[in-house]
Amino acid sequence: MPIFSNGTAVALKNGKTAYIKDKLGEGGQGNVYLVSIDNKAYALKWYHKKTLNENDKFYANLANNIVQGAPTSAFIWPLYLTEIIDGEFGYVMELVPDEYKCFSDFLLTKEKFPSISVVVNAALNITNGFRELHRKGFSYQDLNDGNFFINPRNGDVLICDTDNVAPYGESLGIAGKARYMAPEVVRNIKSPDIMTDRFSLSVILFRLLFLDHPLEGKRTLCPCLTEELEQKFYGKAPLFIYDPNDSSNIPVRGVHCNVIKLWKFYPKFIRDKFTKAFSQECLHGDTARPTDNDWQIAFTRLRDCIAECPCGGETFLDLNAPETACINCGTKIPRPPLLLTKKYKVALFPGNKIYRCHTDEDSDDYTIPDGIIIRSHNHPDIWGIKNLTRHDWTVTSKDGKVSALPSGKVAVVVKTDSIDFGNCVGRIELLRK
Numbered sequence: 095m096p097i098f099s100n101g102t103a104v105a106l107k108n109g110k111t112a113y114i115k116d117k118l119g120e121g122g123q124g125n126v127y128l129v130s131i132d133n134k135a136y137a138l139k140w141y142h143k144k145t146l147n148e149n150d151k152f153y154a155n156l157a158n159n160i161v162q163g164a165p166t167s168a169f170i171w172p173l174y175l176t177e178i179i180d181g182e183f184g185y186v187m188e189l190v191p192d193e194y195k196c197f198s199d200f201l202l203t204k205e206k207f208p209s210i211s212v213v214v215n216a217a218l219n220i221t222n223g224f225r226e227l228h229r230k231g232f233s234y235q236d237l238n239d240g241n242f243f244i245n246p247r248n249g250d251v252l253i254c255d256t257d258n259v260a261p262y263g264e265s266l267g268i269a270g271k272a273r274y275m276a277p278e279v280v281r282n283i284k285s286p287d288i289m290t291d292r293f294s295l296s297v298i299l300f301r302l303l304f305l306d307h308p309l310e311g312k313r314t315l316c317p318c319l320t321e322e323l324e325q326k327f328y329g330k331a332p333l334f335i336y337d338p339n340d341s342s343n344i345p346v347r348g349v350h351c352n353v354i355k356l357w358k359f360y361p362k363f364i365r366d367k368f369t370k371a372f373s374q375e376c377l378h379g380d381t382a383r384p385t386d387n388d389w390q391i392a393f394t395r396l397r398d399c400i401a402e403c404p405c406g407g408e409t410f411l412d413l414n415a416p417e418t419a420c421i422n423c424g425t426k427i428p429r430p431p432l433l434l435t436k437k438y439k440v441a442l443f444p445g446n447k448i449y450r451c452h453t454d455e456d457s458d459d460y461t462i463p464d465g466i467i468i469r470s471h472n473h474p475d476i477w478g479i480k481n482l483t484r485h486d487w488t489v490t491s492k493d494g495k496v497s498a499l500p501s502g503k504v505a506v507v508v509k510t511d512s513i514d515f516g517n518c519v520g521r522i523e524l525l526r527k
């Protein structure tokens with residue numbers, strides 16, 4: 095392969111030129127360079143000849159992906175192809191901004207999440223990225239901890255290495271990374287596709303929340319992981335560390351400390367979801383695996399039950415119990431009033447937001463805040479819902495009075511019976527004494 099020196103001009107298919115500024119890294123498939131096109135900085139991935147010899151579909155697949163465009167702005171997607179030089183080529187993509195950190199650095203605790211809402215936001219953003227990718231007819235094929243960059247400030251996600259993304263049914267011969275591959279891919283009885291992506295996504299989400307691995311417990315502690323053992327643990331006989339019917343792979347104190355500490359903090363519906371995703375049924379068959387949409391709804395519900403404790407830390411509330419102990423300090427927090435809609439149950443705790451998916455039955459948008467719970471300046475014990483939309487809501491008070499709540503105005507929570515948001519009615523449930 096050519097070693098590009100700084101200043102080298104590389105011709106692009108679209109007639110423009112990329113100028114090499116620096117070498118950013120070397121990988122198994124090729125090298126990555128910092129380049130400049132029309133005075134804007136980008137990354138250029140240049141493939142090893144070996145990679146291309148092993149697979150002649152790369153060029154056509156990348157050309158197709160460029161035409162299709164990125165499923166969402168969460169993807170670092172191929173933008174331009176280079177001309178072919180001596181049988182080799184590369185493609186240009188956006189650079190990952192400095193404030194985004196590689197997911198594997200969070201797993202190695204080089205980077206830390208400042209709060210649980212950042213973790214839950216990252217889970218929502220990863221899940222939504224994959225849902226939109228799959229809805230566009232692509233599968234990712236090689237999901238692993240090196241593919242994601244997360245902004246630790248807010249949980250924003252960038253999904254990288256999208257050159258292996260391919261339409262359904264197309265296989266680029268990429269098997270994936272061992273600890274993230276579906277058991278049937280490890281066993282080499284199936285090529286990666288949307289169903290195997292579902293498995294890999296469950297592993298990624300488990301690791302994001304609990305920092306340990308769902309299949310690595312007592313049984314997998316061994317001095318040397320031979321190929322035979324790898325086949326057993328991740329392929330032929332995988333076993334979830336919290337399998338309700340078989341405790342032979344439980345996490346070990348002093349080794350799997352993160353999951354031992356964190357598992358119990360998460361509400362039961364989240365633990366149940368992972369228990370299902372790594373049940374023997376889902377490990378040995380793909381039809382019952384949770385879909386991207388199942389996860390997106392689960393994490394939206396999870397965000398709906400976060401509250402800030404007086405200790406300053408965030409905690410999850412059990413919305414079915416009269417009070418929940420803070421995961422940081424143990425203080426018992428009484429259950430706040432709830433907003434109940436057809437699909438969701440939202441804790442009306444100061445600072446929490448009501449999103450478009452809560453106010454519109456036809457929307458699943460978890461990013462647009464339509465309302466926020468605020469405290470009264472003069473009476474901090476009085477909480478209200480502020481209308482952040484541009485249209486009126488219709489509020490029915492506890493005494494049956496119906497009135498309009500214009501944009502920017504606030505309805506007092508304890509005085510409100512229900513709110514008609516336009517395309518969804520939410521009922522307010524106070525804690526029964």
Ligand SMILES: [Zn+2]
Pocket residue numbers: 403404405406407420421422423424425
């Ligand atoms: Zn606390």
